[in-house]
Amino acid sequence: MELTGESKNGKKDKHGLKKKKDNMLSFADDKEAEESTFKLKKPTDKAVLFHARKKEDSPVKTFHSTVLAGGRVRPSASPRLDSDRESVASPWSPQPDDDDDDDDKNSDEGSAMSPSASSASSSSRSASKPVIIPSAKEIQAARRQRRAKQTQKEFISLGRDGHSSAGSTPDRYSKGEESDRSDGGDDDDDGPDDHQRRIEFAPRLKSIRERIAEKLGGSDGSLSGTDGEEQELWEETQIGKGVKRRPGEQSPSGSESSSYSCSSNSRRDRRNPKKRPAGVPKTLPPVSISMIKKRITGKLESLKEVYRARQAELRRMEGDVDSAKTSVETLEESSSERQLKFYRTMNLYAHNLVECLQEKVVEINSLELELHTLLSDQMEALTAQRRQRIKEQADRLQQLSYSKNEQSEGSANGAQTQSTEDSDIRAEDYSNIPADTQPSEEEEEQLQKRKADIMAKSRAVFSDVQDEFCDVKKILSRFEEWRGCYSESYQNAYISLCLPKLLNPIIRHQLLGWNPLMADSADFENLPWFTAVETFCHGHGHEELEHADRETLSGVIAKTVLPKITAFVELVWDPMSRQQSVCLSDVCNRLKEDYSIFEGEQTKPVKTFMEAVMRRLRSCVDEDVFIPLYPQNLLEDRSSPQRHFRDQQFWTAIKLLGNMGKFDLLLPESVLKELMLDKLLNRYLMITLSSQTLSNSGDQACRIIADSLPPSWLKEQDVCLPQLQNFKNHLVQKVHTFCKQQPPEDPNTRSAVLEVLQVLSKIRCNDSIMTLAAKYHYEDLIYTHQLLNQEAE
Structure with missing residues (x-):
């Protein structure tokens, strides 16, 4: 260059x-x-x-x-x-x-x-x-002088913009200074010299x-x-x-x-x-007819695509216009003023109804509590009397058994007791199940009088209220009108879930005189509220309607009738009473079969009811079951008062066993097996059965025990339950005793053995039946009476 x-x-x-x-x-x-x-x-x-x-x-x-x-x-x-x-x-x-x-x-x-x-x-x-x-010495001196000035920064640097930066050095000089300082001040020629660095004398362009x-x-x-x-x-x-x-x-x-x-x-x-300029030629690319045709075709396709998009948008807009017109027509025909008037009227009615029921529910609770307290006091009095009588009799017989000085007097007292209780003994021989404890005529008369006073007060609760606020039929007619005219808003308001709680005070008022423990009490299905609710849910012809209110009747029963039953179980029910237990179990089974109350997921009222029943049964087994133990010589004497008292308590326990079996499929199976088999049968009844002091009534007791067991436990079973092994062994030993005392061919022996084999068949002990039939040649009894056919029982 x-x-x-x-x-x-x-x-x-x-x-x-x-x-x-x-x-x-x-x-x-x-x-x-x-x-x-x-x-x-x-x-x-x-x-x-x-x-x-x-x-x-x-x-x-x-x-x-x-x-x-x-x-x-x-x-x-x-x-x-x-x-x-x-x-x-x-x-x-x-x-x-x-x-x-x-x-x-x-x-x-x-x-x-x-x-x-x-x-x-x-x-x-x-x-x-x-x-x-310049010479070398001058160059070295100039370098030292330049370094000294750079160290002191006593020079004016010219930047690219033409302005001086006094007291500072540009970046391109700072690098040189650092390299000079790193050399330690050596005067060698490795660093850049003045003639190797660019010095700008002019301002920035x-x-x-x-x-x-x-x-x-x-x-x-x-x-x-x-x-x-x-x-x-x-x-x-x-x-x-x-x-x-x-x-x-x-x-x-x-x-x-x-x-x-x-x-x-x-x-x-x-x-x-x-x-x-016009004189300058312009070079253009070569153009052919195919290229022009291709461009025109592409442009046409683009326009067609745009046209189709515009057509689709036009159709969408036309659809929106039609939908808007339809909405306008629907709104014009729906008469919003009438709908608004109905909503305002319904809102005012519901508000007044709630205020009325809030005021009356206080009186209803008071009357219900008073009636339950009356019945509870009667039940506690009867239970206390029964327990006191059993305690006094047990103490007296205990002293009579171990007092030698009073043996003669005891025999006289025993004879007197036997003479005074001949009717009871004859009743025992006839039925073997003691009767329920009943109040005296005076107590029953006083009870009915107080109950009538409570019912008179209850009739005055809604005396000052119009029918449309206390009649279940008229109340439901308002909601039925809402459901027919504006079903969508009716469903959105969840009226079907609100009705059970809304009607609860009125239904409780009508159920005030209903007693689920009494057979002569009026059925709740005959009350006015039940007919009105059933018609509202299922129609006049009891046809199934396609709406959510078909479950309202079950909800009303679960939230109103079942709590009423729970209160009677906790305060009034006596598990020792056969009549009360049968009535209570019948009502519960009807609720289960007709209204599916106890099926599916258990609600809070159902759980409360089951806990109350299990609690009452446990307390009854622990506090009311008592079977005393006496010497063998006293029990072998049929006329002794000790044996009579023992047998009475034994049959009372069997009656309780049968009462418990009524609640099959209502209570958990594990809880019911624990109460009936582990506690009552194996702890109390088997001791008396094994004593061999029941004479001829022992066979009848075994048959009643087998009949008291729930059928669901034995259905489709080929082996005996583990909790029934002691009972099965007792029955087998009884057959061996019969066959040893008399020949197996004796008709009396065959009749007695047949009764025991039938009991074994009920508890599904097929292996024991086959063993006994093979040993004593009773195969004809098996096929004649179908002892192995479990479904025929």
């Missing part, structure tokens, strides 16, 4: 090279002049070093000249040489002042020649001056935008749109300068204004093709 400066008149310079007419900076003459270089002579007082900063991403590489000893120029890589030269040769940038007279002349002649030519001529003149090379803004006097915002174009124009100009020209082309060192104008014109021509 060489830097040629030529004058306008075409004379040869001092090196013998011919100067061209136009002065320009050429990169293409490097290859033509192989060894010829441009030697630049600079004044002794100024050593100007052109050092270009490297661009990381710029692919264009230029060179800079370094002044060597003897005025020779050394080629050196510099990525910003063109930029620096342009900044020197720019017509808007200020020219550095030289102390030389030739520079003054060049500045005076700037009006006649271009800035590029003037800069080239000044370079050629400065090259003719000799360059003084203003952009084209700023120049135009200064000339036009406008604001920066007015040219904001051309900022990108200016940047591209400047890059193209710099690249054009760096590209090597051919020998016949114009050097890039020519007039910058002409180059800028040509570039700007070509840029405008490319961006504004309409303003292109």
